[in-house]
Amino acid sequence: MYLVADISVEICAATSCRLCTQFCPEANTILYNNDAGKEKGLKYGSAYVAVDRCKGCAQCVWVCDNMAKHHAIKMIMIDQLPKAALTDNVTYGEKTTTVQLASPVIG
Amino acid sequence: MSLDYVKFSTGFEKFMPKEYRDMVEHGPFGKKVTVSQMGSFKEILEEHPMCAGCAMTLFIRLAIISFPNPEDTITVGTAGCGRLAISQAAIPFVYGNYGDQNGVASGLARGLRLRFGDKPKDVVVMVGDGGMADIGFSGTLHSWFRKEKFTTIMLDNEVYGNTGGQESGMTNRGAVLKMAPLGKKFEKMDMVGMAKIAGCAYVATVVPNNPRRVESVIKKAVLIAREVGPTYIQAYTSCNIEYAIPTDKVMEDAKTVEDDRYKFAEYITDDAKQYLSERYGYKEFLPKPATAAAIPQA
Structure with a gap:
């Protein structure tokens, strides 16, 4: 198993700095959903990780902890994630994306 | 195109x-x-085989997003890590043999001007420090002396990262690397100084820990290269493998290096300032109105 980044919707949707989307070296890996927090009564949307593209470098963790000081991102073993975003389930919209969460581990 | x-x-x-x-x-x-x-x-950039946490990839990602007209842009590269990512983008990529990228780009930029006239078609060279300051040095300098109108970007990781860690001209003095165990004997080359002497209209040094600054620098360089003259950007893009930087500390290293020897610096000629302000509405380069202090006191 290997580590991937996991973003806490509760913390992210309360702040919405979007720094992690700008500092990930992988393209279209940390994406942003404008409506993610609204279902839970939070002010903003939230970033999420397309785990099939994440290489586990943890640069986003450093950026979230030290530049944004939000501590919303943790590295987690992929089989410990019950549901996660996968590139095939991402739908692009007008200035936002949405995703259908699914089990990241097959079998 | x-x-x-x-x-x-x-x-x-x-x-x-x-x-x-x-x-x-x-x-x-x-x-x-x-x-x-x-x-x-x-994004135009797709999945690529670069190492996890590579700062060069982050810079390439930011650069490609910053192109003013991506549909009218061709990138040129050469051997080295960078081309592994640049070639995975949905814009045309031309692979120059090692070192001839600025020669290839010269012909390409001239040909596009002949074919498309006033419609801007941007050529952007993105190569590593070895391909540009060592092996492609003469081609790069000559393209600047000839005032070829395209943008040259150096992805400066201060090492030959793709071949196992040999020293390059851009490696710092004293740096000990896997394939340079005695430490480098001479200073880092001053490519920024040479770009100014050779007549580049815009020269900037940048570190990818400030995405908005990278965007601003790339946009200016590409726009100036359309009509004014050659432009050069030197970006510090650390090699976390050869310099043994933990991947989660790559941005910390970028900040340290920025404070130490890679401070943001921008050189822009008066012609380029005038072009940006008149043609693209850059307010920062508008001529300043005469101030009251200039009037002699009675």
């Missing part, structure tokens, strides 16, 4: 992979996108 190539061939839409469909329908072609919208649109 136009929006026409970013569309489906009739009848093939349903057979195209998801990534291609997303690119056509939600890509940045024909729109203005900025780094602050990252994560909300399909």
